[in-house]
Amino acid sequence: MGDKLHVMIIDDEPIVGKRLKRLLEKEDFVVETFTRGSLAIEELSNKHFDIIITDLMMGIVDGIQILEFAKTSYPDVRVIIITGFGKKETSEEAFRKGAFDFIIKPFRVEELREVVHRAAKELKAG
Amino acid sequence: MQLKIWHKMIIGISIPALIALFGSLWTYEYINDVKDRHGYVQIADDLRENVLEVRRNEKNYLHYKDTDYFNYLIASINALNRSIKIIPPATIDEIGKNDFLLLNETATNYTALTERLHDNFRQEINSIEQVREQGKKLENYATTGKLSAGLSLNFILNLRRLEKNYMLFRDRDSFSKLDRALFQLKDLIPSCYECIPYVEAVRSLFASYEKSDSVIRELQIAGDNLEETTVRIAQRERQHIAWFFTKTQRFMFMALILLCAIGPLLVYKTASYIVAPIIRLTEITKKIAEGDSSLRAPLKEHDETYTLAVSFNTMLDNLQLTHHSLEKSLELLHEQHMEAEKRASLGFLVSGVAHELNNPLNNISLTAETMKEDLNELSTEELKEHIQDIVTQSERAKHIIEELLDFVGTRKSAVMEKLDIINALAESINLVANQLKVSHIQLKKDIHKIPVFIKGNQNKLEEIFVNIMVNAIHAMKESGELTIYAKPDVNEKFIIIEISDTGCGIPEKELKNIFEPFYTTKQHGAGTGLGLAVARSLVEKHFGDISVRSEVGKGTTFTIRFPLYEEENQGPVAVGRG
Numbered sequence: 158m159g160d161k162l163h164v165m166i167i168d169d170e171p172i173v174g175k176r177l178k179r180l181l182e183k184e185d186f187v188v189e190t191f192t193r194g195s196l197a198i199e200e201l202s203n204k205h206f207d208i209i210i211t212d213l214m215m216g217i218v219d220g221i222q223i224l225e226f227a228k229t230s231y232p233d234v235r236v237i238i239i240t241g242f243g244k245k246e247t248s249e250e251a252f253r254k255g256a257f258d259f260i261i262k263p264f265r266v267e268e269l270r271e272v273v274h275r276a277a278k279e280l281k282a283g
Numbered sequence: 284m285q286l287k288i289w290h291k292m293i294i295g296i297s298i299p300a301l302i303a304l305f306g307s308l309w310t311y312e313y314i315n316d317v318k319d320r321h322g323y324v325q326i327a328d329d330l331r332e333n334v335l336e337v338r339r340n341e342k343n344y345l346h347y348k349d350t351d352y353f354n355y356l357i358a359s360i361n362a363l364n365r366s367i368k369i370i371p372p373a374t375i376d377e378i379g380k381n382d383f384l385l386l387n388e389t390a391t392n393y394t395a396l397t398e399r400l401h402d403n404f405r406q407e408i409n410s411i412e413q414v415r416e417q418g419k420k421l422e423n424y425a426t427t428g429k430l431s432a433g434l435s436l437n438f439i440l441n442l443r444r445l446e447k448n449y450m451l452f453r454d455r456d457s458f459s460k461l462d463r464a465l466f467q468l469k470d471l472i473p474s475c476y477e478c479i480p481y482v483e484a485v486r487s488l489f490a491s492y493e494k495s496d497s498v499i500r501e502l503q504i505a506g507d508n509l510e511e512t513t514v515r516i517a518q519r520e521r522q523h524i525a526w527f528f529t530k531t532q533r534f535m536f537m538a539l540i541l542l543c544a545i546g547p548l549l550v551y552k553t554a555s556y557i558v559a560p561i562i563r564l565t566e567i568t569k570k571i572a573e574g575d576s577s578l579r580a581p582l583k584e585h586d587e588t589y590t591l592a593v594s595f596n597t598m599l600d601n602l603q604l605t606h607h608s609l610e611k612s613l614e615l616l617h618e619q620h621m622e623a624e625k626r627a628s629l630g631f632l633v634s635g636v637a638h639e640l641n642n643p644l645n646n647i648s649l650t651a652e653t654m655k656e657d658l659n660e661l662s663t664e665e666l667k668e669h670i671q672d673i674v675t676q677s678e679r680a681k682h683i684i685e686e687l688l689d690f691v692g693t694r695k696s697a698v699m700e701k702l703d704i705i706n707a708l709a710e711s712i713n714l715v716a717n718q719l720k721v722s723h724i725q726l727k728k729d730i731h732k733i734p735v736f737i738k739g740n741q742n743k744l745e746e747i748f749v750n751i752m753v754n755a756i757h758a759m760k761e762s763g764e765l766t767i768y769a770k771p772d773v774n775e776k777f778i779i780i781e782i783s784d785t786g787c788g789i790p791e792k793e794l795k796n797i798f799e800p801f802y803t804t805k806q807h808g809a810g811t812g813l814g815l816a817v818a819r820s821l822v823e824k825h826f827g828d829i830s831v832r833s834e835v836g837k838g839t840t841f842t843i844r845f846p847l848y849e850e851e852n853q854g855p856v857a858v859g860r861g
Contacts, residue, residue: 172646172672176653214638241638241645263645266652 162277163205166190167197167223168212168239177210180266181273194218198226205231208257208276210269213240213247221250228255233283235276239264287586288557295553299546306538313531320523323378326370327517330386333363334509337393341506344397345499348404353397360394363509378516386512393505396498403495410488411450417481418443424477442468446485453492461485560588564595576603635801635812639683643676650676686813689746690800690820699825701848703734704778707741708769711748715756719765722756727766735771735778736848739825747821750814751782751841758786758839777827777844788835797831 164186166174174190181188186208191197195218197211209227213220224236235257240247248259258272286294337359344352367386375383422443425436442464449457465482560583567580579599580592650672654661661669708730719726755765768781789797798819801812822829826846833839 170642170646172650172676176649179653179657241641242634244634262641263648266649266656 161185161187162207162280163187164189164208164210164273165197165200165206166210167194167215167220168192168210169215170212173212173239177269180270184270184273186273186277194220194223197223201227201230206234207280208273209234209236210273211236211238213238213251221247221254224251224254224256233280235280237269237272237276239269288588291553291557291586295550295556298549299542302538302542302545306535306542309534310531313527313534317524317527317531319377320520320527323374324517324520324524326374326378327513327520330363330366331510331513331517333359333366334506334513337363338506338510341397341502348407350401353401356397357394360390360397364390379519382512382516386509389505389508389512393502393509396502396505400495400498400502403491403498407488407491407495410484410491413484414446414450414481414488417484418446421477421481438464438468438471450488458489462489560586560592564588564592568595571599576606632800636683636687639801639812640680643680643683646676647673647680683813686817687800690813690817699738699740701736702739702741702744704737704739704744704780704845705731705733705735705769707739707744708748708767708780710741711745711752712767714745714749715752718753718756722759723762724756724759725764727764730767730769731771731778735769737778737825737845738848739845743821743824747818747843748780748782750818751843754814755782755784755786755839755841758784758788760786763838771847772844775847777846780843780845781840782843783838783840785838788837789831789833789839790835791833794831794833798829 164181166177166181166188167190168174169192171190171192174192178188178190189200189206191200194211194215198218201209201223206227209223211220211223220238220240224238227234227236232255236255237258237260238248238251238256239260239262241262251259257276260269260272337356340352340356340359344356346352367383367390370378370383421439422436425439442461445457445461445464449461451457465485468478468482563583564580567578571578576599579596582589582592582596650669654666654669712726712728752765759765763785766781766783768783769778771778798815800816819829822843822845827844829841829843831839831841
């Protein structure tokens with residue numbers, strides 16, 4: 158259990174969390190899901206996560222805020238942004254602030270899996 | 284008049300200057316004349332002095348009757364003649380030709396008379412000698428007694444005394460006494476031959492005296508004439524001078540009045556003549572500056588202002604052209620801007636739709652893929668859940684499309700008819716009653732008691748009210764107060780409906796966007812972002828308007844106004860695109 162990577166999934170669409178949790182747990186990740194950004198941040202201040210998959214546009218606390226918070230607390234954390242519509246400026250901002258990658262909805266399971274594996278590989282290598 | 288401004292100025296200044304110049308020249312001429320006249324007076328005075336000298340010598344001569352005084356008199360007459368001769372003929376013409384002719388004539392006559400008198404005086408002396416000689420002879424006769432009887436010595440002596448008196452006095456009295464005595468002598472001795480030469484001598488003396496007297500009278504008259512003439516000349520010249528002075532004074536006064544009266548008038552006229560076109564131009568420019576750009580400066584004048592007016596008009600034409608082209612550019616820019624805005628809002632709409640649709644689509648594809656991958660591992664329960672998720676998300680997508688269609692108004696148009704808005708509001712409240720109960724929200728109503736009619740569609744109106752009330756319930760979360768107000772306005776033209784909540788409120792910067800499609804402050808999944816946009820669209824279809832005011836932490840109030848039903852708009856009317 159000790160070398161399992163911890164993944165946090167934040168999306169205000171509960172289905173996304175549910176499906177991805179099942180998917181990633183099969184791949185040997187420890188997964189926690191949140192539908193509210195504020196709760197996720199609360200959890201982040203108590204606990205370390207290796208990979209964060211977050212939706213960009215959510216109510217009060219959005220994906221960019223989570224990215225900033227996570228990167229300040231744990232510079233090594235890999236943050237993967239998913240969003241309902243891709244705007245060039247938003248993806249640029251996310252990368253500038255240290256996002257690992259940017260996935261646009263609707264995405265294929267394969268697509269997400271590839272990005273998460275790449276992040277895991279980097280983490281294990283680093 | 285084709286005069287330039289500087290021409291007008293020169294004319295305006297020249298006329299008073301010319302008046303002054305003519306006045307000065309005239310005065311100069313007058314003074315010259317007066318100077319000449321002064322010379323003439325001098326000449327006249329000299330002549331008069333000459334004449335007075337002649338008269339003085341005349342008097343002396345008449346008194347002494349000797350050759351010396353005769354010579355003095357002649358010399359003084361010659362001096363007068365010389366004085367007259369040296370006067371230039373032009374001066375004589377000026378002073379008075381007739382007077383000089385008279386003067387010359389009189390002087391010549393005077394000379395002749397003087398010479399005649401001188402001859403007479405010599406004759407007189409001879410006659411006196413004769414009388415004295417004969418008188419002595421007669422006296423001798425008387426003393427020697429050779430005289431005729433009756434002729435006494437005393438008589439003779441008396442005769443000699445009378446003779447002496449007459450010679451001395453030469454007056455009428457002494458003459459008549461002597462004359463009477465001679466007649467007595469003749470009466471006494473008619474044939475006294477000795478007496479005859481004496482009587483004849485005395486008679487001759489009489490004649491001589493008489494002749495002299497007449498010449499003297501003539502001479503004196505001529506002298507008086509000479510004197511009078513010179514006095515007249517001098518007087519006339521003095522009069523001339525006095526007249527010149529009066530005339531000059533009068534002329535100067537007239538010139539002064541003329542300058543005073545005409546000068547300022549002329550200057551004023553010239554100034555206004557110069558300034559008038561400038562004022563006209565100024566007035567036009569003022570009117571143009573006030574906005575009447577169709578006006579143009581009048582091209583009446585032909586002076587410098589003409590060029591100015593032409594340049595001004597050209598400038599205005601250019602300005603107007605520039606203005607037109609600027610307006611056109613501005614219009615074009617505005618059109619472009621509108622187009623850009625339209626495109627931007629379309630882009631916003633499209634990206635909103637994409638975002639809203641992508642979420643359920645993503646959920647469907649994610650669920651479907653999971654099912655595909657783990658089909659054998661999933662329990663029946665799990666499979667059911669997955670399928671239900673797909674159904675729900677499909678419904679969600681369908682709902683989004685429906686709302687979108689509502690918003691853009693491409694769905695079947697709703698029938699608009701006369702209806703009671705109070706009833707529509709009450710039905711809407713019923714629709715959310717359950718939600719109010721669940722969320723522990725209290726309802727306060729201030730609604731008109733009797734029906735209020737507007738032209739509208741029951742379902743659409745309910746959609747509006749429900750949309751807003753659901754928004755309010757979401758804003759208040761777990762507890763609060765929903766207030767519904769509905770009453771006609773004071774003028775009974777509108778029904779005013781206010782829906783207020785005591786929720787979290789909307790920040791001012793977001794307030795202006797809340798009616799925009801896909802603008803939402805709610806968490807994703809909680810709304811489509813179309814609710815208020817649809818509400819506004821529907822309100823506008825009912826010819827109403829919707830506004831919002833809000834205070835963060837206190838609550839939000841939506842105000843909707845619909846125009847009341849008017850009788851002429853009877854019958855159901857369909858609006859919107861088919």
